[in-house]
Amino acid sequence: MFQGSGGGLEPGADGAVEGAGAGGAGSLLKGGGRGPYVGADGGRGDGGGDGQEVAQGCDVTRPLGASGYHDPRAATGAPDGQKDIEGLSYPCPIVAHMTTNPAPERLSFKEADTRLVQALSASFEGNYDNVLLFDGDLVLEGGFLNAVAGICSLDDVNLVVITGDLTVSGPIALYGSLPGLYVRGTTRAETLEGGDCEIYIQDGTFTHLVYGDYNNGILETCTVETPWVINYDHDLRVDAPGARLVDNYGDDDDADFGSENIGESFVAEVVDPEGESIDVPEFLERLRAGLPVLRPGARTANDAASADVALADQVLHLDLSERARSARSPAPAPPAPVFDRRSGD
Incomplete structure (x- = not known):
């Protein structure tokens, strides 16, 4: 024993x-x-x-x-x-409820990249030194950063890498420049939010939204399931079929909602005072509470454009139909001549 x-x-x-x-x-x-x-x-x-x-x-x-x-x-x-774990120079506590998770390893970027057959160097654009690697599936309670920090100190960690699936009961919210994130398997979480760091995942499911904040970072996914994708001038490379896209910056003509229709489409509680962008924290709180974020009858830009086209088609069709009926109708008979009997004609 x-x-x-x-x-x-x-x-x-x-x-x-x-x-x-x-x-x-x-x-x-x-x-x-x-x-x-x-x-x-x-x-x-x-x-x-x-x-x-x-x-x-x-x-x-x-x-x-x-x-x-x-x-x-x-x-x-x-x-x-x-x-220390694999030569870690600082304490790395193991949390009791995490005992089924793989123990983290601290590796150099080169070592981790070799372990993943150059998948990291093929993805990341920045230069990184220290990687905290979880070799296998990782299941976390609460928010991602706090949960990982509860397993092992994130001091001097540039990237967190998971070779298997990542399941988080709370949000994945990475707004700082470090650490970045790479997930080789499927990612599941409440949200996926990126700021100044680089995030690369494969397929995933996110209960509420995917959000990219400002233009210093990169958030790239394969195919993910989520109801909302919000972009504020971010390098957002997300494939989310069926999601509604909100342009919170005002430069994406392909978005479902942008500065032109955000104010009229969303409830006042989630719209900024200028009425041109979404207040993301308020938006997320309403989603978590199960409250509506769209006004009744709200339409995406594409829906509105389609409706306008349909209306224009209908008006044109009515106009053409009227012209066609006019063309098929016989010309009215000329009035009968009027004779003046007094003139003898």
Whole structure:
């Protein structure tokens, strides 16, 4: 039972496995680490004591009570001599509810690019040094950035790379210049929002919207499902069949909604004071609350244009029909001549 050479394990008061003694040397376990529970890569625990659990050599955020069972109320902390993930130079705690996720690895851009067969260099346009890589599917609770930061510090991380699927219960909102994001599998989240960084994903599903903010970053997808795509002068490379496109900047003639019809199409609560663009945070809050964002009878620019064309066609058809009927009708008979009997004619 996880026992390596170099010493036995002592049962605790509740029968759970503990180290050799509080603050003592502890037993050697699988992978050569110390302490009662060690991941496959042999991280080091606290030398027994409370019996802290280590995964992939990370610092501990899953302390076990004196009985050896997980105690969520126990204070977290890094015992002396912890080994970092794949050479990480800073603490990288593993969150308790993330234990089914792959442990992150910190790699150079070149190393990560080689692992993904040059997929990163084929996508990213900027120069990056440090990559936090999750090799497999990643499932996160809450917002993406906070959830990842809860697994491992994002200090000095330029890119977050997931080789499998990414599922996030909250938003993916990356407005800063770092970190960027690459997902090799399918991405699912409440929203996908990009600002100054580079984001590259494959297919995906986003409950409320995809949004690109300003022109410093890139957001590129394959085919995604989402009801709304909003662009504010962003390098937005999104394929979203069926989504309604909102141009929040005023330079996209192909958008469904732009400065010409936003004010008349959307409810006042989500329109900026000038009436020419969407207030994205208010818009998103109404979507989350299940409230309408469009006014009754609102039409996209294409719908309005189609309606105008249809009306013009109808008017033209009526005009041509009237002309055709006039052409088929016989000319009225000339009036009969009037004779003046008094003249003798």
